[in-house]
Amino acid sequence: MQRRNFLKNSSAAAAGLISAPLIASCKDETDTKIDTGDIALTIRPIAICTWNFENATAKAWEVLKDGGDSLDAVQQGAMVEEADVNNQTVGIGGRPDRDGNVTLDACIMDKNGNCGAVLAMQNIASPVSVARKVMEETPHVMLAGKGAEKFAYEQGFEKLNLLTEQSKQEWLEWKKTSEYKPIINIENHDTIGILAIDKKGDISGACTTSGMAYKYAGRVGDSPIIGAGLFVDNEIGAATATGVGEEVVRTVGSFLIVELMRQGKSPQEACEEGVKRIMSKNKGRTDFQIGFIAINKKGETGGYCIQPGFTYRTYSEEGHMNNPSESFLKS
Incomplete structure (x- = not known):
């Protein structure tokens, strides 16, 4: 700096x-x-993701440092977390809905504005990869539920039971009270959003999640919604979100942040304004978490959240760092 x-x-x-x-x-x-x-110093290549998912940014950096494409980088970074059974917020081992079914959401967006998404999909381990197939192999942007699952099988993806024993036992324990109060930074720490700029200066993004723990069956949050959970504009930058997706959807959060950057705000300023817009509609409310991250065309990054505890990880030639985020609420 x-x-x-x-x-x-x-x-x-x-x-x-x-x-x-x-x-x-x-x-x-x-x-x-x-x-x-x-x-102005331009930082490229660079990868950034929500939370401290160091394996995701490390995988993305493997692609980027060798001159790989930003779209491949974000997909492969997200896939690392989808395959990690110890990560109960995405992919295999994700926490189920209140009926005991693991349903997954994801989207992906490239430098040209092409995008694909899957919503409430079961039995497929890597929804971000299916989302890319939707983008590249169909005339559609979104496929949902059984249709998304059928399409995945047609594309060669294997059927897999996503409910691990750990997530199953936690769900059975939850059923004793069936009290829906997600734990801030744990049960609503539900998303990995990952953004990247490659050596050519092109930006891509991806977002993947198993959604809120013990949600109503069929619930979809912001994560697979282009403009809400993720948005990329190769001329300006990109943004992605994590947390209670309903509130991000209501402000079209990621699109808002990119548009604020278009108006001249830094990624940090834009993320802060995005959170403030949400809190202005939730005056006095302190029971939920949302975190935004953003990157602009220069490779400058920013992050901001409602509650303390959110971090975001960056990987560039400047190093591999976990960055604590400033928060709207201080305690």
Whole structure:
């Protein structure tokens, strides 16, 4: 950040000393970007995801550092968590609905605005991969329920029981009271959203979840909804969300954040405004969590949440870091 501020503050003085041809000859899109008198560091490639899913960003970085495409990076990063039975918020081992069925939601979006999603899909371990097939192999954006599951089988995906013994026993214990009060940062820590910029400067994103624990059968939150749980605009940036999806849907949260960046806000400022919009409609309410992350075309990142405890992980040439998020509520 110190280097970035120094370069920004010194650009005006440098403008009178450096000729336009010299500036043009020094331009290197993989390292720096010179734009209308301002010198700004561009970070690429870079991956960012919700929560401390270090294996996801590590996998995405494997793709990105070797010149791979951002779409492959976000898909493979999300797949790592979908396959982890110890992660009870996505994929195999996800917590079931109140009927005991694990239903999965996911979406994916590429640099051109192409997107695909699956909603309330059962028996398939990697919904983000099916979502990509929806995007690439059908004229549709979303497939739901049994239709999504049937399509997955047609594409060669295998049927798998997603309910692990641990999640089953926890569900049986919950049934003793059937009290629906998701635990902040645990049971509504329900999503991995992952964004990436590749060496070419192209942005993609993905989002995958098993949804709220013990939800009504058929409930779908924000995660597979383009514009709510995820939005990508390759000219501007991208955003994704985690937490109580109903509130994110009501503000079309990820689209809002990208549009705020279009208006000139930094990713951090845009995430903060996104949370504030939600809280303005929930005055006095303190019983839920939402976290946003965002990235702009320069590779600058931001994150903000309602409750303390949310973090987001980044991976670039600057390092692999878990970043505690500032929160709207302080305790």
